[in-house]
Amino acid sequence: MENLIALLIAAPLLGAAVLLTGGRRLDRVGHWIGTLLSAASFVFGLILFVDLLGKNAEHRTLIKHLFSWVPVAGFQADATFRLDQLSMTFVLLITGVGSLIHLYSVGYMEHDERRRRFFGYLNLFLAAMLLLVLADNYLLLYVGWEGVGLASYLLIGFWQHKPSAATAAKKAFLVNRVGDMGLSIAIMLMFTTFGSFAFGPVLSHATQASEGKLTAIGLMLLLAACGKSAQVPLQSWLGDAMEGPTPVSALIHAATMVTAGVYLIVRSGAVFNAAPDAQLAVTVVGAVTLLFGAIVGCAKDDIKKALAGSTMSQIGYMVLAAGLGPIGYVFAIMHLVTHGFFKAGLFLGAGSVMHGMNDEVDMRKYGGLRTYMPVTFITFGLGYLAIIGFPGLSGFFSKDKIIEAAFAKGGTEGWILGGAALLGAAITAFYMTRVMLMTFFGEKRWQPDENGNEPHPHESPRVMRIPMIVLAVGSVFAGGLFSIGDRFLHWLEPVTGHSEGHSPVSAWTVTGATMVCLLVGVGIAWAQYGRKPVPAVAPRGSLLTRAARRDLLQDDFNHVVLVRGGEHLTRSLVYVDHTLVDGVVNGTAAGFGGLSGRLRRLQNGFARSYAVSMFGGAALLVAATLLMRAV
Amino acid sequence: MNPVNYLYLAALLFTIGATGVLIRRNAIVVFMCIELMLNACNLAFVTFSRMHGNLDGQIIAFFTMVVAAAEVVVGLAIIVSLFRTRHSASVDDASLMKL
Numbered sequence: 001m002e003n004l005i006a007l008l009i010a011a012p013l014l015g016a017a018v019l020l021t022g023g024r025r026l027d028r029v030g031h032w033i034g035t036l037l038s039a040a041s042f043v044f045g046l047i048l049f050v051d052l053l054g055k056n057a058e059h060r061t062l063i064k065h066l067f068s069w070v071p072v073a074g075f076q077a078d079a080t081f082r083l084d085q086l087s088m089t090f091v092l093l094i095t096g097v098g099s100l101i102h103l104y105s106v107g108y109m110e111h112d113e114r115r116r117r118f119f120g121y122l123n124l125f126l127a128a129m130l131l132l133v134l135a136d137n138y139l140l141l142y143v144g145w146e147g148v149g150l151a152s153y154l155l156i157g158f159w160q161h162k163p164s165a166a167t168a169a170k171k172a173f174l175v176n177r178v179g180d181m182g183l184s185i186a187i188m189l190m191f192t193t194f195g196s197f198a199f200g201p202v203l204s205h206a207t208q209a210s211e212g213k214l215t216a217i218g219l220m221l222l223l224a225a226c227g228k229s230a231q232v233p234l235q236s237w238l239g240d241a242m243e244g245p246t247p248v249s250a251l252i253h254a255a256t257m258v259t260a261g262v263y264l265i266v267r268s269g270a271v272f273n274a275a276p277d278a279q280l281a282v283t284v285v286g287a288v289t290l291l292f293g294a295i296v297g298c299a300k301d302d303i304k305k306a307l308a309g310s311t312m313s314q315i316g317y318m319v320l321a322a323g324l325g326p327i328g329y330v331f332a333i334m335h336l337v338t339h340g341f342f343k344a345g346l347f348l349g350a351g352s353v354m355h356g357m358n359d360e361v362d363m364r365k366y367g368g369l370r371t372y373m374p375v376t377f378i379t380f381g382l383g384y385l386a387i388i389g390f391p392g393l394s395g396f397f398s399k400d401k402i403i404e405a406a407f408a409k410g411g412t413e414g415w416i417l418g419g420a421a422l423l424g425a426a427i428t429a430f431y432m433t434r435v436m437l438m439t440f441f442g443e444k445r446w447q448p449d450e451n452g453n454e455p456h457p458h459e460s461p462r463v464m465r466i467p468m469i470v471l472a473v474g475s476v477f478a479g480g481l482f483s484i485g486d487r488f489l490h491w492l493e494p495v496t497g498h499s500e501g502h503s504p505v506s507a508w509t510v511t512g513a514t515m516v517c518l519l520v521g522v523g524i525a526w527a528q529y530g531r532k533p534v535p536a537v538a539p540r541g542s543l544l545t546r547a548a549r550r551d552l553l554q555d556d557f558n559h560v561v562l563v564r565g566g567e568h569l570t571r572s573l574v575y576v577d578h579t580l581v582d583g584v585v586n587g588t589a590a591g592f593g594g595l596s597g598r599l600r601r602l603q604n605g606f607a608r609s610y611a612v613s614m615f616g617g618a619a620l621l622v623a624a625t626l627l628m629r630a631v
Numbered sequence: 632m633n634p635v636n637y638l639y640l641a642a643l644l645f646t647i648g649a650t651g652v653l654i655r656r657n658a659i660v661v662f663m664c665i666e667l668m669l670n671a672c673n674l675a676f677v678t679f680s681r682m683h684g685n686l687d688g689q690i691i692a693f694f695t696m697v698v699a700a701a702e703v704v705v706g707l708a709i710i711v712s713l714f715r716t717r718h719s720a721s722v723d724d725a726s727l728m729k730l
Binding site: 615 | 653654727729
């Protein structure tokens with residue numbers, strides 16, 4: 001069984017290698033090779049899952065030692081994989097949703113001449129992400145972590161002929177590097193503290209280290225998670241990453257990449273449990289991001305950017321839950337899985353809408369599409385109901401649990417975090433209803449473009465519809481399947497641990513409050529976008545709206561503080577270099593030059609003046625000798 | 632006779648020779664002044680040999696004479712060829728060796 005773990009990663013990796021080196025002769029079948037290998041990986045995952053289910057809860061950890069990677073005395077890094085309940089959950093999510101996205105891309109990228117390459121990158125993405133979640137030590141995890149960064153760079157910039165896409169890819173890569181630095185520092189700290197960076201020693205000895213060191217490790221891990229999971233303050237790349245093809249957005253936002261940060265925090269739970277300050281930082285980042293993303297999502301007219309804001313916000317929920325400690329880990333992962341279903345569904349739905357609308361992304365130019373693309377409408381609608389937490393759908397179960405856990409944190413913190421989560425739920429209901437109403441309801445607002453081509457909205461081909469339907473089914477039932485009888489809790493508890501918090505408010509009160517928030521959000525959105533016609537040109541809007549359209553001035557902040565600051569720093573360094581360093585060097589050279597210029601005059605070509613110096617020298621020698629004698 | 636007087640004579644001859652080297656321009660005269668200085672040295676060597684009662688100084692005087700003879704041959708050849716090219720025996724005219 002353990003050998004299957006290696007195959008799990010090998011399948012998409014092989015796909016990437018074959019597709020990227022195979023050349024043009026694979027153009028006609030390349031997309032099916034990619035999809036098949038991804039599906040094969042999913043099948044391996046299912047087999048392993050069934051195998052794990054057949055075992056006792058204590059024996060559900062499979063270790064596969066592949067080879068000794070860096071065998072140095074005192075520094076042992078092995079290529080070892082660990083498959084436990086947490087990795088298994090991720091494997092199924094990554095390969096399952098990933099395979100559906102592959103299938104969808106077959107249709108979506110049909111007319112792209114570089115489709116084979118696209119599938120190669122998709123497979124690389126899956127392989128890197130699988131390596132990340134299956135690694136048994138932080139160094140191997142780091143390899144996967146970087147692989148994910150590389151694959152996201154290649155995919156976001158896939159349409160590299162567009163300058164905006166190339167820039168967005170670079171931005172994603174650079175912002176991610178900041179987080180990567182945090183991870184590498186965390187790994188070094190672990191090595192100096194524990195003498196190892198394998199999960200076993202680090203996590204089981206976490207309580208023996210001093211709290212200061214654990215806090216430092218925790219904060220560095222949080223920085224890493226912020227980069228990959230697009231949390232404040234490293235969230236700026238996520239919106240621009242929408243420049244990539246829509247299946248990429250679905251893959252990044254649902255199955256891979258942004259979930260890596262949550263995985264890292266939950267996996268390192270033992271470190272965070274022993275470092276309350278780091279935990280508090282995690283919850284604060286989560287709470288700030290969930291509101292930040294939600295507010296940004298409210299103001300965007302670009303359907304993909306609105307969904308990107310929503311992803312940021314939902315990941316904020318997960319990070320918040322992960323920061324709550326053992327009362328939240330399970331729910332963070334549960335929300336991650338349900339979110340994987342409905343967010344992938346929503347993105348694929350958005351892609352389907354764009355597919356039918358000549359790649360138009362502005363929601364103000366949609367309207368009334370429900371009659372033109374019924375399947376997209378229904379699947380998108382189910383995803384919508386799931387994300388706002390409509391009772392009975394998956395988002396309801398997972399988000400509700402997080403809000404409860406936030407209140408259960410206790411004290412003032414609990415009230416603030418719980419309040420933020422509730423407010424986030426209301427805003428989520430508002431912006432998702434807005435997306436829904438602007439896209440599928442109301443009057444049709446599209447116009448012929450400047451070439452006179454009027455879009456003819458139509459349903460997408462079957463190869464794109466099937467993944468959407470499967471994901472919609474998942475969005476509806478996953479939450480109930482996980483929550484009823486606490487199945488997911490019992491499944492994950494042996495790895496992450498779980499403790500019940502003591503909430504100051506009862507579970508039913510929280511559910512009731514969430515429902516009220518949901519209704520308020522939906523109601524306001526309906527009053528604004530359902531009852532009145534949507535203007536085709538965005539109104540000027542309030543100060544907050546205008547700021548939110550610009551991602552709450554994140555880019556401006558980065559520009560003024562980081563770019564300008566960096567420019568000033570480098571300029572002053574250049575100034576110091578020119579004046580001080582070059583001054584010393586050039587001054588020394590000029591000094592010697594001048595001195596030699598004067599000494600040169602002594603050599604004037606007149607034999608008699610040389611004779612004078614000779615006599616002078618001889619006289620000096622004699623005088624010196626006499627003087628020494630006298631002394 | 633007190634041998635120290637010979638040393639005074641040698642010092643006088645050396646000073647005359649050195650002064651001649653420094654102030655005269657004619658290469659032949661400069662050359663002769665150098666010979667004068669060499670002979671002053673020889674005189675001093677011989678005197679010291681006499682004063683100390685051993686022959687080292689006299690031997691060195693012979694060496695000096697041999698070296699001076701060789702020097703005269705080379706020096707006169709240089710002066711003659713200098714005169715042929717420049718039609719002058721002034722040492723200040725041959726001042727091209729400078730930076």
